[in-house]
Amino acid sequence: MEFESPDVEKDFPGLYASESGKKSNESDFSDEAHERVSKKDLLIGKRKDKKDSKKDRGSPSKAKKSKPFKFPSKKEKREKSREKDSKEKDSDKDKDKKKDSDKEKDKKKELKTKLKLKERKKLKHGEESLDIAEEQPIFGVALPLALERNRCHDGVEIPVVIRDCINHIQETGLCVEGLYKVSGIKSKVQHLRRLYNQREAVCLSDYDIPVCTSLLKLFMRDLPEPILTNKLVARFEEAASLKDMAAREAELKALVQNLPACNRELLGWIMKHLSEVAVHEKQNKMNIQNLSLTLSQPLQMSQKAISALVQHCDAVFPDIKLTKYIAPLTSGSPGLPESAEAIAEELKKQESLLGQIHSEMNAGFVTKEREELLWEVQRMITQLKRKLRLLEKGLESSQKSVGDETDAVLPTNDSGKSASSVLPTTTTNGSKSAAGLPTKEEEPALNTAVQTPVSSPTVGEPAPPLNPAPPPPAATKHVVEAIIENSDSVCSAQDGGAVLNKDSSTDQTSSSSVDELALCLETEELLILVNQLQSQIANEKAKVANLRAEILSYGGNPDYCHFLIENCSRDFDASMCTDNPEAEDGALLKQVVAETQVLQLQKKNLTQTIIEEQANCINLKIQMKLLQIASS
Amino acid sequence: MSKKPSGGVQPALHKVIMVGSGGVGKSALTLQFMYDEFVEDYEPTKADSYRKKVVLDGEEVQIDILDTAGQEDYAAIRDNYFRSGEGFLCVFSITEEESFQATQEFREQILRVKNDEQIPFVLVGNKGDLDEKRKVPLADAQSRAHHWQVPYVETSAKTRDNVDKVFFDLMREIRSRKMEENKMSNGRGKDKSKRKKLRCALL
Numbered sequence: 018m019e020f021e022s023p024d025v026e027k028d029f030p031g032l033y034a035s036e037s038g039k040k041s042n043e044s045d046f047s048d049e050a051h052e053r054v055s056k057k058d059l060l061i062g063k064r065k066d067k068k069d070s071k072k073d074r075g076s077p078s079k080a081k082k083s084k085p086f087k088f089p090s091k092k093e094k095r096e097k098s099r100e101k102d103s104k105e106k107d108s109d110k111d112k113d114k115k116k117d118s119d120k121e122k123d124k125k126k127e128l129k130t131k132l133k134l135k136e137r138k139k140l141k142h143g144e145e146s147l148d149i150a151e152e153q154p155i156f157g158v159a160l161p162l163a164l165e166r167n168r169c170h171d172g173v174e175i176p177v178v179i180r181d182c183i184n185h186i187q188e189t190g191l192c193v194e195g196l197y198k199v200s201g202i203k204s205k206v207q208h209l210r211r212l213y214n215q216r217e218a219v220c221l222s223d224y225d226i227p228v229c230t231s232l233l234k235l236f237m238r239d240l241p242e243p244i245l246t247n248k249l250v251a252r253f254e255e256a257a258s259l260k261d262m263a264a265r266e267a268e269l270k271a272l273v274q275n276l277p278a279c280n281r282e283l284l285g286w287i288m289k290h291l292s293e294v295a296v297h298e299k300q301n302k303m304n305i306q307n308l309s310l311t312l313s314q315p316l317q318m319s320q321k322a323i324s325a326l327v328q329h330c331d332a333v334f335p336d337i338k339l340t341k342y343i344a345p346l347t348s349g350s351p352g353l354p355e356s357a358e359a360i361a362e363e364l365k366k367q368e369s370l371l372g373q374i375h376s377e378m379n380a381g382f383v384t385k386e387r388e389e390l391l392w393e394v395q396r397m398i399t400q401l402k403r404k405l406r407l408l409e410k411g412l413e414s415s416q417k418s419v420g421d422e423t424d425a426v427l428p429t430n431d432s433g434k435s436a437s438s439v440l441p442t443t444t445t446n447g448s449k450s451a452a453g454l455p456t457k458e459e460e461p462a463l464n465t466a467v468q469t470p471v472s473s474p475t476v477g478e479p480a481p482p483l484n485p486a487p488p489p490p491a492a493t494k495h496v497v498e499a500i501i502e503n504s505d506s507v508c509s510a511q512d513g514g515a516v517l518n519k520d521s522s523t524d525q526t527s528s529s530s531v532d533e534l535a536l537c538l539e540t541e542e543l544l545i546l547v548n549q550l551q552s553q554i555a556n557e558k559a560k561v562a563n564l565r566a567e568i569l570s571y572g573g574n575p576d577y578c579h580f581l582i583e584n585c586s587r588d589f590d591a592s593m594c595t596d597n598p599e600a601e602d603g604a605l606l607k608q609v610v611a612e613t614q615v616l617q618l619q620k621k622n623l624t625q626t627i628i629e630e631q632a633n634c635i636n637l638k639i640q641m642k643l644l645q646i647a648s649s
Numbered sequence: 650m651s652k653k654p655s656g657g658v659q660p661a662l663h664k665v666i667m668v669g670s671g672g673v674g675k676s677a678l679t680l681q682f683m684y685d686e687f688v689e690d691y692e693p694t695k696a697d698s699y700r701k702k703v704v705l706d707g708e709e710v711q712i713d714i715l716d717t718a719g720q721e722d723y724a725a726i727r728d729n730y731f732r733s734g735e736g737f738l739c740v741f742s743i744t745e746e747e748s749f750q751a752t753q754e755f756r757e758q759i760l761r762v763k764n765d766e767q768i769p770f771v772l773v774g775n776k777g778d779l780d781e782k783r784k785v786p787l788a789d790a791q792s793r794a795h796h797w798q799v800p801y802v803e804t805s806a807k808t809r810d811n812v813d814k815v816f817f818d819l820m821r822e823i824r825s826r827k828m829e830e831n832k833m834s835n836g837r838g839k840d841k842s843k844r845k846k847l848r849c850a851l852l
């Protein structure tokens with residue numbers, strides 16, 4: 018491919034007039050103005066956002082994509098000492114006046130913040146309201162700052178806002194005609210910018226693709242310094258003009274190494290993404306030339322530079338892979354990960370998030386919401402750690418001594434809470450989550466089933482104090498808790514009362530040794546069940562691995578399978594891409610999707626039945642054994 | 650299984666923070682209260698947080714417990730936690746004089762952040778089961794508590810002695826404190842002050 022005339026650098030036709038009018042140094046001012054307005058809007062409330070996003074539905078964004086987004090497996094570690102590097106380089110750039118003034122502004126703000134902080138300390142808790150969007154925005158600040166304030170918590174060092182944009186476009190936008198050329202509705206773009214600046218949770222996939230592309234352009238255009246840096250931008254331009262392909266590639270490669278790590282990473286992400294966009298030029302009508310024309314101004318580099326970087330992106334950014342960002346779990350998430358590795362990975366994310374919350378709070382941005390979040394993330398970390406620890410210990414904890422347990426079971430001297438309450442409830446939860454199906458409905462069924470033997474009067478006379486050796490009661494609890502970690506501790510506490518009543522009534526009617534025996538038997542059975550389920554899970558995992566390998570061998574991406582299915586069912590009628598043979602046969606697709614859904618439902622029901630049956634089996638086995646013991 | 654209907658309203662949430670030197674049994678008390686378990690091995694905490702639904706004098710409430718490190722290294726983040734705490738269990742070990750001395754420091758830190766002498770606070774002397782190794786005389790602890798005008802309770806995370814008591818006593822204090830505040834600011838004081846603050850920010 019040839020890239021023509023070099024001198025058009027500053028020659029931007031009015032193709033994208035709607036957005037491109039502003040020069041980057043103007044945008045700083047407009048920035049402030051926006052924030053002023055935004056505050057008012059914010060006071061009016063967040064409900065508006067939801068409406069906005071609803072209205073966004075059904076536009077070109079939902080165009081069918083032809084291929085699943087190629088997000089290779091994550092765990093791509095690019096740990097480079099970004100921080101000091103980039104910060105030092107930053108301070109080098111003294112020639113740039115605007116930057117200086119920026120810095121001063123920042124310093125003033127910092128001072129102001131500190132003052133407010135002092136004032137605040139005298140105020141009552143919870144009344145703080147420094148505006149983070151105003152004091153520490155994400156848009157319009159130097160890249161290292163933006164990154165610091167808008168981190169991806171999975172180690173990829175680009176701002177979340179860009180990651181979200183690229184993510185959404187890669188998933189559903191690659192075939193949208195005029196991608197990056199068509200501008201999004203301005204008010205929505207501004208609204209999104211405000212949300213990001215405000216650190217609100219944003220669901221970008223609710224927005225149209227053009228809104229996303231405009232948002233990305235806005236972020237890039239608002240960077241006070243070009244992503245290629247003032248120092249290197251001219252050399253990049255030179256390199257891009259080299260006629261000899263190999264020389265050009267080599268030179269670009271070398272130059273990129275001189276960029277601060279965060280610039281390099283972001284540049285790589287954008288170029289790799291643009292290269293994907295160009296691959297779909299048949300559908301989106303955006304070849305490299307069109308793209309570079311459209312993006313030259315926002316990216317603050319010449320068309321030629323863009324073309325060259327896109328063209329050579331694989332060689333220049335060999336270590337950058339576009340991976341989907343999965344945000345840290347929240348309390349609303351369905352459950353904790355199961356495997357130790359997944360837990361460890363999630364823990365890292367949560368720790369990163371926690372660090373961010375702390376630094377925001379330390380900077381004086383203390384709101385009720387952020388405090389809430391702090392405790393919540395902390396809670397998530399605690400749960401993850403507990404689960405990890407117990408997974409690591411495995412089931413060996415059955416060696417726990419009984420002594421502690423008897424102490425722990427002493428009745429409490431306070432209201433509403435029983436020391437001995439946890440057992441049956443956690444048992445329930447244990448089998449539940451071990452089955453990997455934390456559906457709420459299962460709980461009552463199991464609960465009653467498992468509890469029955471304990472309170473059932475089947476055992477008339479006191480049985481001999483036979484203690485089936487291995488798992489003493491203490492072990493039960495530990496084993497059981499090893500598995501329940503993802504279930505909310507709330508339920509165990511809640512059920513405590515009911516269980517307590519039952520326990521004490523049993524105590525009165527039959528001897529406690531029967532009770533203990535029943536519990537031991539139950540423990541035994543549950544341990545067996547746990548083992549069974551664990552081996553089943555292992556089996557399933559092996560199968561999954563095989564299937565993933567198979568998908569890969571067909572050239573697909575296993576991580577994106579579910580997106581395919583989801584998108585099919587949601588908007589397969591909007592298929593704009595012609596190179597997708599299935600999409601053309603809409604009726605067939607519809608049918609398959611419907612069938613799949615029915616089957617999924619059936620599967621769910623069956624699983625539930627199995628779980629109930631398992632509980633019943635345990636129940637019966639315990640009764641049998643109790644009777645056997647009683648009669649012997 | 651169903652508890653009293655709370656009318657669809659979220660149960661009250663009380664935020665409790667465990668403070669005290671390392672090794673005095675903050676985590677042990679927390680875990681005993683949360684899960685009825687006692688862990689023998691000592692594993693330094695960074696910070697952990699737990700939530701539990703309990704019935705406090707017939708009312709269903711939630712308690713959030715934040716179990717802190719107690720070491721200096723985390724002082725930077727400590728204030729962020731202290732600020733959001735509504736009540737504090739200040740724990741020392743009756744077998745360790747130094748930990749008792751340290752409570753002074755913790756009390757000061759809390760008062761500095763909360764700026765409130767009345768903050769719900771219980772002085773907790775833990776490891777009561779190790780009375781034979783006692784280094785902190787009961788009278789000393791009691792007189793310090795008296796001086797601060799806070800309750801003093803001796804607990805054992807090992808035997809579960811008084812574990813519930815300290816948490817429930819503290820929750821009661823927090824609850825009555827909140828009721829007082831509400832009364833003072835005419836029912837919905839918190840909301841009001843918040844709104845006022847926002848309006849100020851606008852100007």
Ligand SMILES: Nc1nc2c(ncn2[C@@H]2O[C@H](COP(=O)(O)OP(=O)(O)O)[C@@H](O)[C@H]2O)c(=O)[nH]1
Nearest residue numbers: 671672673674675676677689691776805806807
């Ligand atoms: N005998 C006894 N040991 C305790 C008690 N509470 C805690 N411990 C032990 O003291 C050590 C430190 O406890 P831990 O809860 O980790 O202290 P923390 O640093 O304050 O959280 C652990 O080994 C516990 O087993 C108690 O009430 N009695």
Ligand SMILES: [Mg+2]
Nearest residue numbers: 675676693694
């Ligand atoms: Mg601890």
